[in-house]
Amino acid sequence: xxxxxxxxxxxxxxxxxxxxxxxxxxxxxxxxxxxxxxxxxxxxxxxxxxxxxxxxxxxxxxxxxxxxxxxxxxxxxxxxxxxxxxxxxxxxxxxxxxxxxxxxxxxxxxxxxxxxxxxxxxxxxxxxxxxxxxxxxxxxxxxxxxxxxxxxxxxxxxxxxxxxxxxxxxxxxxxxxxxxxxxxxxxxxxxxxxxxxxxxxxxxxxxxxxxxxxxxxxxxxxxxxxxxxxxxxxxxxxxxxxxxxxxxxxxxxxxxxxxxxxxxxxxxxxxxxxxxxxxxxxxxxxxxxxxxxxxxxxxxxxxxxxxxxxxxxxxxxxxxxxxxxxxxxxx
Amino acid sequence: xxxxxxxxxxxxxxxxxxxxxxxxxxxxxxxxxxxxxxxxxxxxxxxxxxxxxxxxxxxxxxxxxxxxxxxxxxxxxxxxxxxxxxxxxxxxxxxxxxxxxxxxxxxxxxxxxxxxxxxxxxxxxxxxxxxxxxxxxxxxxxxxxxxxxxxxxxxxxxxxxxxxxxxxxxxxxxxxxxxxxxxxxxxxxxxxxxxxxxxxxxxxxxxxxxxxxxxxxxxxxxxxxxxxxxxxxxxxxxxxxxxxxxxxxxxxxxxxxxxxxxxxxxxxxxxxxxxxxxxxxxxxxx
Numbered sequence: 244x245x246x247x248x249x250x251x252x253x254x255x256x257x258x259x260x261x262x263x264x265x266x267x268x269x270x271x272x273x274x275x276x277x278x279x280x281x282x283x284x285x286x287x288x289x290x291x292x293x294x295x296x297x298x299x300x301x302x303x304x305x306x307x308x309x310x311x312x313x314x315x316x317x318x319x320x321x322x323x324x325x326x327x328x329x330x331x332x333x334x335x336x337x338x339x340x341x342x343x344x345x346x347x348x349x350x351x352x353x354x355x356x357x358x359x360x361x362x363x364x365x366x367x368x369x370x371x372x373x374x375x376x377x378x379x380x381x382x383x384x385x386x387x388x389x390x391x392x393x394x395x396x397x398x399x400x401x402x403x404x405x406x407x408x409x410x411x412x413x414x415x416x417x418x419x420x421x422x423x424x425x426x427x428x429x430x431x432x433x434x435x436x437x438x439x440x441x442x443x444x445x446x447x448x449x450x451x452x453x454x455x456x457x458x459x460x461x462x463x464x465x466x467x468x469x470x471x472x473x474x475x476x477x478x479x480x481x482x483x484x485x486x487x488x489x490x491x492x493x494x495x496x497x498x499x500x501x502x503x504x505x506x507x508x509x510x511x512x513x514x515x516x517x518x519x520x521x522x523x524x525x526x527x528x529x530x531x532x533x534x535x536x537x538x539x540x541x542x543x544x545x546x547x548x549x550x551x552x553x554x555x556x557x558x559x560x561x562x563x564x565x566x567x568x569x570x571x572x573x574x
Numbered sequence: 575x576x577x578x579x580x581x582x583x584x585x586x587x588x589x590x591x592x593x594x595x596x597x598x599x600x601x602x603x604x605x606x607x608x609x610x611x612x613x614x615x616x617x618x619x620x621x622x623x624x625x626x627x628x629x630x631x632x633x634x635x636x637x638x639x640x641x642x643x644x645x646x647x648x649x650x651x652x653x654x655x656x657x658x659x660x661x662x663x664x665x666x667x668x669x670x671x672x673x674x675x676x677x678x679x680x681x682x683x684x685x686x687x688x689x690x691x692x693x694x695x696x697x698x699x700x701x702x703x704x705x706x707x708x709x710x711x712x713x714x715x716x717x718x719x720x721x722x723x724x725x726x727x728x729x730x731x732x733x734x735x736x737x738x739x740x741x742x743x744x745x746x747x748x749x750x751x752x753x754x755x756x757x758x759x760x761x762x763x764x765x766x767x768x769x770x771x772x773x774x775x776x777x778x779x780x781x782x783x784x785x786x787x788x789x790x791x792x793x794x795x796x797x798x799x800x801x802x803x804x805x806x807x808x809x810x811x812x813x814x815x816x817x818x819x820x821x822x823x824x825x826x827x828x829x830x831x832x833x834x835x836x837x838x839x840x841x842x843x844x845x846x847x848x849x850x851x852x853x854x855x856x857x858x859x860x
Contacts, residue, residue: 336736419728504759526735
C-alpha cells in the first residue's frame with residue numbers, strides 16, 4: 244500500500260480506505276453542486292428572458308395591441324391632433340394613448356451618461372490612488388468605506404437625493420426644476436462608484452509587481468509608473484469595470500424614480516426632468532390589468548433594456564478582448 | 575478532514591432547505607386573513623380600521639396593503655384580494671372583467687369622503703385658485719406664477735404616477751380628461767409630493783388632506799365668481815368644496831362572513847368616527 248496521501252482518484256486496483264472514499268465522493272458532490280449552481284444562473288437568465296419576451300411579443304404580433312402601440316408608434320414621431328406637428332410623447336393613460344419611447348430613451352441616456360461621467364473618473368482615480376500611492380492605513384480605511392457605499396439600499400440613496408442633494412443644488416444654482424437629470428445622475432453615480440472602484444482596484448493590484456519595479460529601475464517616478472505602466476497594463480480590467488458600472492446605471496430604478504422628476508420631457512438639457520425606462524416600468528406596471536396594450540408595452544421596454552445591456556456587454560467584451568490581445572502582443 | 579467539513583455543510587444546508595419546505599400550506603387554515611388591498615390614499619385609513627377591528631375581534635387578521643387603486647382593482651380581478659380599496663370608481667371595463675372572470679357583479683361600497691387638496695409652498699403668497707386655473711396649470715397653459723398674480727417665477731407642477739387613483743380623479747374631475755402636460759413631474763406617493771412642494775417655493779402639488787403638513791393648502795374656487803373654499807369637514811360634506819370624492823371598498827359579489835362583518839363595522843358609527851381621526855370625512859351623516 245502506498246504510504247503517501249497523494250492517491251490517484253481513479254484507483255480501481257486498490258480498495259481505498261473508507262475515509263478517503265468518502266473524501267472523493269464528497270469532492271465529486273461538491274463539484275456537481277458548483278456546476279449545478281452555475282447552470283442555475285444561466286437557466287434563470289434564459290427563463291427571465293423567455294418570460295419577458297413572451298409578454299413583450301404581442302407588441303409585434305397581436306393586432307389588438309398593435310392598433311394602439313405598433314412599432315412605428317413606439318419609435319417614430321406621431322401626429323395626435325390634426326393640424327399639430329408630429330411629436331414624441333409618452334402618455335399611456337389618455338383618450339389617445341401615446342407610447343413614444345423616444346423621450347424615455349433620451350432620459351435614460353442622459354442620466355446614464357451623467358452618472359458615468361461623474362463616477363468613472365472618480366472611481367478609477369480612487370482605485371489608482373489606493374493601489375499605487377496610498378499608505379496602508381489609508382488603503383485600509385478607503386477600501387471598506389467605498390465598499391460600504393455599495394451596500395446602501397438604493398431607496399435610501401434616492402431619498403437622500405430627493406430631500407438633501409436636490410435642495411443643495413437648487414439653492415446653489417437656482418435651477419427651475421429641483422428634480423432633474425443631474426440630481427438623479429449624481430445619486431446614480433453613488434451607486435456606480437463602488438462597482439467601478441472595486442473591479443478596477445482588483446485590476447490594478449493584479450498588475451505584476453515586476454512591472455512597477457522595472458519601471459522604477461528605469462528611473463521613472465511613481466506617478467509615471469502608475470500612469471504609463473500600471474494603468475495601461477490594467478486597462479482591460481478598468482474597461483470591464485466601466486461596462487459593469489454602465490449596466491448598473493441603466494438598470495437602476497429606485498434612485499431615478501425618486502430623484503429625476505419622472506417627467507417625459509424631450510430635451511437635452513441636463514437640468515430638465517427626465518423619465519427613464521426602468522422608472523417607467525416600476526411606476527406603471529403595478530396598476531395594470533394583464534393583457535392590456537400598456538402592459539405589453541412595459542414588457543417590451545423590459546426586453547429592450549435587457550437587449551441594450553446585453554449589447555453593451557457584448558461590445559465591451561469584444562473591446563476588452565482586443566485590448567488584452569494588444570497588451571499580450573506587446574510583450 | 576476538509577472534505578468531511580464540506581459534506582457536513584452540504585448536509586446541513588440540505589436539512590435547512592428541506593425543513594423550510596415542510597411547513598407552509600396548512601398554516602393559518604383556521605383563520606384565513608381578510609385581505610384589503612389598493613389605494614395608497616386609503617392605506618392609513620384602512621390600517622386604522624383594521625387595527626381597531628382586530629382589537630375588538632381577537633383571533634381575526636386583516637391584512638392591509640397599498641400600491642394604488644389600480645393595483646387593488648387588478649388584484650380584485652385576479653382574485654388576489656377580498657376587499658379592494660379604491661379612491662376612484664371602477665371603470666365599466668374593469669367591472670366587466672370581474673363579471674367575466676368570476677361570474678358575479680362587483681359590489682361598490684362608498685366608505686368615506688376625501689377632499690383633494692392643492693398644495694403650495696408655505697412661502698407662496700397666492701390666496702386662492704379657481705378650478706379652470708388649476709386645469710390650465712396642469713395642462714401646461716399656465717407656466718408662470720405671474721399669470722396667477724404671483725411672483726415672476728417658473729411654475730413647477732408635481733403630480734402622481736398614473737397608477738394612482740388620485741391621478742385618475744384629478745385627470746377626470748379637474749382636467750376633464752385632457753392630458754397632463756409633459757412637464758408635470760410625477761412622484762411615487764403623496765408623501766413625496768408634500769416633501770417636494772415644501773422644499774420648492776415655486777411649486778404646486780395635489781393630494782389628500784390627511785397628508786397636508788409642512789405646506790400650505792390653497793382654497794379653491796369653482797370659478798371666477800364663486801367664493802374660495804378650503805377643504806374641511808363641513809365643506810366636503812356639503813359638497814361646497816369642489817375637489818371632493820368618494821373612497822370605496824369593492825368586493826366580488828355581496829360580501830359575506832368575516833368580510834361582511836368587517837365592512838358593516840366600518841360603515842357603523844365606530845368605523846366612521848375613525849375617518850375623521852385620520853383626516854377624512856365620514857360618508858354616513860348621523
